[in-house]
Amino acid sequence: MSEVVTGDAVVVEVRVAQMPSRALAIVIDMAVQITALVVAYLAIGAFAVVSDPAMAAAVMILLVVLVLVGYPVIFESLSRGRSLGKLALGLRVVSDDGSPERFRQALFRGLAGLVEFWMLSGAPALIASLVSQRGKRLGDVFAGTIVISDRAPRQGGQAVVMPPPLAAWAATLELSQLPEEVAQAARQYLLRWHDLAPQVRHEMGVRIATQTASFVSPAAPAGVPPHAYLSAVLAERRRREEARLARRSGAANAAPAHPSMQPGPYTRPAPYAPPPPPPAAPAPQEPRATPGGFAPPQ
Template sequence: MSNGDANYGQSRLVTGDAVVLDLHPAGFASRMVAIFLDVTVQFVSLIAATVVVLRVSEGVDLALTAAIQLLLTVLILVGYPVAFETFTRGRSLGKLAMGLRVVGRDGSPVRFRQALARALTGVVEIWLASGVIALISSLLNREGRRVGDFLAGTVVVQERTGRRPGTLVEMPPAMAGWARNAELSRLPAETATMAHQYLTRYTELNEQTRYEMGVRLADTVTRYVAPPPPPQASPPEYLAAVLAERRRREEARLAQQRENRA
């Protein structure tokens, strides 16, 4: 690993409440390779699209041909990254190859508007400026964020290859019945990680931060989990129930796999 990658790897994402998230910002070298791969795919696509348009537009009005070419260019330069990052939760072909992912600054999955902001800015800082703006921006901050990341509130992280041991979150007895019937399959791993770190650092936070972060995380989790939690459940109890049940189901799935192989 290069020194640049090492320095970036030592960084951690920190929320506005000074809570450290176990997400490693991507190293400079791996991020540049991912950008190069994506740009190569887009450049080849542009050439192919141009050749096709020129061949099928013989005898067609030049204005119409130019409009079609412009539309294809926008789709390739903007539509490609937006579609990939939105539907693959922050990945593109280059990022897939390098094991990277775009996430929100709080570790949440990247959203359409964030992917769009990154793509539109990328046209300027990567294409029109030949990558110079993106390069300088990435070198000037420890998280390697380009201008598009600052505008979108995102960061490119190195996806973890394995689960690290940590404190297990226990099921609140009053929530066990609700949790067993809850639909948890849509919960993103990044959101679950944030909730786990909030619960394991709960006693280290002041009362106001506990409340504000708990409410915010619970609101985020409810977007992916159904049915809603019981009215009497506090945010920490709700988050603990979701994580404990999620772990129980995963352990049951793995146990079933081992039994089937036996």
């Protein structure tokens, strides 16, 4: 299922990650954790030769907790929802509302993962992912998160079209305060509009349109749906940018054709040009006979 996720500090065009990708990311993370545990065990074993065995056992327990729980929590908190496995496969953990994953959510996922994968061999995670419409494991359900893919195919070449009934209203908009990240979120929502589920489409459209309306005036006419409102705003914004670029390009290309046309108080006069020759005299006309036998005066 495709979604457009917008967060407080990030705007991402995403798809809900497919189960094979999530499973492979988990395998990569578990391989990293097992390797770290083996290295820690060898190091603690060498350390135990010259130290108290009880202290070595306590240190080993602490390292096991840090590796199994601290690894996903620290990585996902510092890298905005990415562990090494997710980073390799282009996945990310975000909140259900699209905002970046918080430390509390990463801690819930890490503790749940200790039970789901290490104690129960991943069976609860597999069952929950199959039952959940959005492929959530128990850790995601408890933490209010979802695993998404950052590598969704982009649909290039699609332009946002101005709805004709809103063209006159859009021409009066004040758009100078609209942030680029908000406009980008609206653009990605419109590009993914046909791929979204109806409920997600409506809720996300209302949220992005409300955020956009806080920077744009005047308000939209009554009864305008969110996607039409966003289309009008973005189409008008693009039209003004194109007109501004066209004016700049025209001003740069409008150079004077002759030095005498250069502006300034001392303008060189144009070179002398002889006046055009006078028009040729009309050919003499033949005298016309008059009723009295007299020709008309020459």
